[in-house]
Amino acid sequence: MYLVVDKQWRITTAEPSDIRQCAILVHHPPSALPHMRAALDGIAIEVTEASALLSTACLKKAICCQGERRESSRRFGRLMENLHRLGIEEERAGFVRIPVVWNPHATDARALPGCQQTGKHTHQALIADTGEAFACSSDRPLLRSALASGSLAIRSGCHGGGCGVCKVRIVSGSYACGAMSRAHVDPASRQRNDVLACQVYPQSNLVIELLGDAGRRVAPARH
Structure with a gap:
């Protein structure tokens, strides 16, 4: 609510x-x-x-x-x-x-994200780490849009804002959020635009950075 x-x-x-x-x-x-x-x-x-x-x-x-x-x-x-x-x-x-x-x-x-709408606003999200881009909308969680596009770059967990595995950083763009566990997204994290993708509803085009295990999975090898 x-x-x-x-x-x-x-x-x-x-x-x-x-x-x-x-x-x-x-x-x-x-x-x-x-x-x-x-x-x-x-x-x-x-x-x-x-x-x-x-x-x-x-x-x-x-x-x-x-x-x-x-x-x-x-x-x-x-x-x-x-x-x-x-x-x-x-x-x-x-x-x-x-x-x-x-x-x-x-x-x-x-x-409002998740509410009944007469039409949805379509945007594009770009994952800076991988170069992947996918369509997203203001009435659907960002993680679901990524999975629907076939991208597995953002890790998928509980989809309820509690487990923290889908944590990403919004580099640019506007968005709204649902409830997220403070164990994974505290006020300092929010200041950095660190969010859980399962609770993010894009309000414009977004550029995203992967965090945690997801970011390490796609990081280039160091020689």
């Missing part, structure tokens, strides 16, 4: 097809952080460029407004279970730390 801060600073919600995703998507650049803190007053605390402590009561209320009460409660339970599996725990009573995605290029909630 996404908590969306739109260009008019209104707070809305959108539920992606993958319930494992949870993030605050902001339709502004990071320089607008003070304004975002004001917009989230009362529902989030300790708001930084990378994350915010979000009220679980706010999450539950948003989900319960989107459908029948019993099914909504089940969705909320599944969301909390998945956050737990990703290592996202309550840091304070009633609050969980949720990643913040700055997405100034999105126009409305239909452009």
Whole structure:
């Protein structure tokens, strides 16, 4: 589920097809952080460029407004279970730390990754290490697009943002992210644009560098 801060600073919600995703998507650049803190007053605390402590009561209320009460409660339970599996725990009573995605290029909630869209935006991703290029889109995880193209350069693991084997670095381009385990992508990593490809949704053409074992597999031999 996404908590969306739109260009008019209104707070809305959108539920992606993958319930494992949870993030605050902001339709502004990071320089607008003070304004975002004001917009989230009362529902989030300790708001930084990378994350915010979000009220679980706010999450539950948003989900319960989107459908029948019993099914909504089940969705909320599944969301909390998945956050737990990703290592996202309550840091304070009633609050969980949720990643913040700055997405100034999105126009409305239909452009959110994983949500139902009237049309998808096609982009191209280039893997700098191998020279491979493949088509990708804003409504599909980058890793899935790579695998669909036949590329095996990006390692494939759990596809849920938890195992970390598909870690890559975004050298250039804009993107949105779903929830990623902080054990593999901490705030310092995010500053370097290190992300998990299974949780990346391209918003433009991307240039990617491989990290970890994937990068060593294609590194040239040294003599």
